[in-house]
Every structure is written in structure tokens, then in C-alpha cells.
Amino acid sequence: MSDQAHIGHDLAPGDEEQHDVGTRILGYVVGLVLALLLTATSFFIAGTDLVWQPSIPVALIVLAIAQMGVHLVFFLHITTGPDNTNNVLALAFGLLVVFLVVGGTVWIMAHLNANMPPMDQIMPKPM
Amino acid sequence: MSMTAAVGDAHADPHHIGLVVEHPGPAPKRIVTAYGFWVFLLSDIVMFSCFFAAYAVLVSQTAGGPKGSEIFEQRNVAIETVCLLLSSFTCGMASIAADVRNRFWFYLGMAVTCVLGLIFLAIEFREFADLVARGYGPSRSAFLTAFFSLVGCHGLHVSAGVLWLLTMMAQVFAKGFRADVLRRMMCFALFWHALDIIWVGVFSVVYLLGGGS
Incomplete structure (x- = not known):
């Protein structure tokens, strides 16, 4: 990789700053351990009755987002560095669309369900 | 004179990293390729978000069929996860080995990644076959349609990834660590890691959130 990454250029997504092999392996090990910990916590929380039950969905979503962050940083090597600006901006736009699609759909459909009168009041009964 | 020099510097150093390259020219091919693939992956994630949205809307429309908590087996999902x-980790090891041009560790990392991916696919296929055999196929209810399309779409991506992985091993075997092969390998690693990120969403939203309530 060292012969292809030129000084003054951006970093390709997935590429790291110049490190020796040991440091790079260590990065993956840290990412794997963190990801396994977060996964184990998710599965534990989903099945336990030790915590307040209504908090479980929120906790699961927070853990999932945290784990996605761990994957992005340690496996995909997305950083906040100046050589990563393009990658981060593309990611930010992707996330914007994802939140618009998922959030907008859930929001609109939940309200449609709530505002809809029962079916037999809309459709006239056949004679 | 100094004014134009300052303007020229600002253009040559857009990110203010202190390195001024007067005529940097187009970015190296490795960056262009990986960036284009990164944009594709993000559009793929946007497509998955539509399946997630459909699942979230339809999760309670069971039409008298089974609910998620009745058909999901937490143990299988944990093994799949x-x-x-682990396959994401071994894929990372393989890409490091490709960067330092070490054939043995490259083949080993890719082979382990392939085996882990196949185990994942086998467990998922068995789960699907079992559901269909019990009469809970995708046509049973809107919930099951959304479930099969979301999880199945991820499974199809993993299958394509395994084929790509074998292609990469064959290309390294036949052509060695050429620059174009290394670019493809980098795109494959991005693809495989992105699939893992989508799976985090799948097991959290579908299996854990849907299985609990």
C-alpha cells in the first residue's frame, strides 16, 4: 500500500494511515473485541428481565448504532482526519437518506394507522 | 502578487493539512476506485433502509400467522452473528496480508472468511427451509414477506460476497498481487465489512427487537 498512497492526496475508504503490520492487526483485534462485547450485551439485554422492560428497545438501538460505529472506525477505517473528508461526507449523505427513508416511513405510517377510521366506515357494505 | 499566491495555496491545499501541491492532478486510481465503490456501498445501504422501513411498518401485520417471537431462534442468530x-476480522487479516504480499496468510485469511460465510449461509438457509416447511413461507403474511425479503436480501449479498471472495483467491493465484487485483481486493474488503454493518441492523431490529415483543 505504501507505494500507492501519495502524500497530499486523500485516503481511499478502507485504507489506513501508514502503519506497520502489528499496529494494523491490533486495530482489527480491538474492533473485534469491542464488536463481540456489544453483540453479547445486545443478546443479553434482549433476553433478560433484570432491566426495566420499556427501556430495552431503546437500549438495543443504541447498542446497534454503537456497534456500527465500531465497525466503521476499526474495520472500514473511516476517521475524522482531513484526508478522509470525502469519505465522511459521502457517508453523511448516505445516513441522511437512510434516516429520511426509515424515520419518514415509520412516522407517516404510524399516523396513517392512527388517523384511519375502521375499514367498515370507509367502504360501504355491499347490499 | 502575494494575494494570488495565497489564493493559489488555498486551492492547492483544500483541507489545510499544511502540504501544498501546486499541480496535484487527478487522484491515484486506488483512491478513485475505492471512493466509487464506497458510494455504491452507501447506495446499497440506502436500498437496505427501504427494506428495513417496510419491515418496521409490516412487523405487526401477521394476518393470524406467527409473530416474530414464535419463530425466531436466538441461539442460531447468535451463532450467525x-x-x-469473525469473518470480518479474518477478511481484515487477508487484506493486510495482500498489502504486504504474503500469499500464505492471504489464502488462509480468505479461506477462513469463506468457511465462516458458508456456515452463516447454511444456518440461514436451514432456518428459511424450516419456516417454509412449517407453512410460514413469505406468502403467509405481510410480516413474513417483509422478513424474508430483508433477511433474504442480506443473504443474497453474502452469497455474492462468497463468490467474489473465491474469484479474488483465484485471481491472486493466477495473476499475483498486481495493482488491479489489489484494488479489487480492497473493494471486496469494503463490501464484506459493509455487509457486517447491515447484519448488525438485521439482528438488532429483526431478531432481538422483533423477537422480544
Whole structure:
């Protein structure tokens, strides 16, 4: 990789700053351990009755987002560095669309369900 | 004179990293390729978000059929998740080996990644076959349609990834660590890690959130 990454250029997504092999392996090990910990916590929380039950969905979503962050940083090597600006901006736009699609759909459909009168009041009964 | 020099510097150093390259020219091919593939991956994630949205809307429309908590087996999902996580790690090891041009560790990392991916696919296929055999196929209810399309779409991506992985091993075997092969390898690693990120969403939203309530 060292012969292809030129000084003054951006970093390709997935590429790291110049490190020796040991440091790079260590990065993956840290990412794997963190990801396994977060996964184990998710599965534990989903099945336990030790915590307040209504908090479980929120906790699961927070853990999932945290784990996605761990994957992005340690496996995909997305950083906040100046050589990563393009990658981060593309990611930010992707996330914007994802939140618009998922959030907008859930929001609109939940309200449609709530505002809809029962079916037999809309459709006239056949004679 | 100094004014134009300052303007020229600002253009040559857009990110203010202190390195001024007067005529940097187009970025190296490795960056262009990986960036284009990164944009494709993000559009793929946007497509998955539509399946997630459909699942979230339809999760309670069971039409008298089974609910998620009645058909999901937490133990299988945990095994699948560990397989994908470990395969992401071994895929990272393989890409490091490709960067330092070490054939042995490259083949080993890719082979382990392939086996873990196949174990994942086998467990998922068995789960699907079992559901269909019990009469809970995708046509049973809107919930099951959304479930099969979301999880199945991820499974199809993993299958394509395994084929790509074998292609990469064959290309390194036949052509060696050429620059174009290394670019493809980098795109494959991005693809495989992105699939893992989507799986995090799948097991959290579908299996854990849907299985609990």
C-alpha cells in the first residue's frame, strides 16, 4: 500500500494511515473485541428481565448504532482526519437518506394507522 | 502578487493539512476506485433502509400467522452473528496480508472468511427451509414477506460476497498481487465489512427487537 498512497492526496475508504503490520492487526483485534462485547450485551439485554422492560428497545438501538460505529472506525477505517473528508461526507449523505427513508416511513405510517377510521366506515357494505 | 499566491495555496491545499501541491492532478486510481465503490456501498445501504422501513411498518401485520417471537431462534442468530464478526476480522487479516504480499496468510485469511460465510449461509438457509416447511413461507403474511425479503436480501449479498471472495483467491493465484487485483481486493474488503454493518441492523431490529415483543 505504501507505494500507492501519495502524500497530499486523500485516503481511499478502507485504507489506513501508514502503519506497520502489528499496529494494523491490533486495530482489527480491538474492533473485534469491542464488536463481540456489544453483540453479547445486545443478546443479553434482549433476553433478560433484570432491566426495566420499556427501556430495552431503546437500549438495543443504541447498542446497534454503537456497534456500527465500531465497525466503521476499526474495520472500514473511516476517521475524522482531513484526508478522509470525502469519505465522511459521502457517508453523511448516505445516513441522511437512510434516516429520511426509515424515520419518514415509520412516522407517516404510524399516523396513517392512527388517523384511519375502521375499514367498515370507509367502504360501504355491499347490499 | 502575494494575494494570488495565497489564493493559489488555498486551492492547492483544500483541507489545510499544511502540504501544498501546486499541480496535484487527478487522484491515484486506488483512491478513485475505492471512493466509487464506497458510494455504491452507501447506495446499497440506502436500498437496505427501504427494506428495513417496510419491515418496521409490516412487523405487526401477521394476518393470524406467527409473530416474530414464535419463530425466531436466538441461539442460531447468535451463532450467525459470531460467524460474520469473525469473518470480518479474518477478511481484515487477508487484506493486510495482500498489502504486504504474503500469499500464505492471504489464502488462509480468505479461506477462513469463506468457511465462516458458508456456515452463516447454511444456518440461514436451514432456518428459511424450516419456516417454509412449517407453512410460514413469505406468502403467509405481510410480516413474513417483509422478513424474508430483508433477511433474504442480506443473504443474497453474502452469497455474492462468497463468490467474489473465491474469484479474488483465484485471481491472486493466477495473476499475483498486481495493482488491479489489489484494488479489487480492497473493494471486496469494503463490501464484506459493509455487509457486517447491515447484519448488525438485521439482528438488532429483526431478531432481538422483533423477537422480544
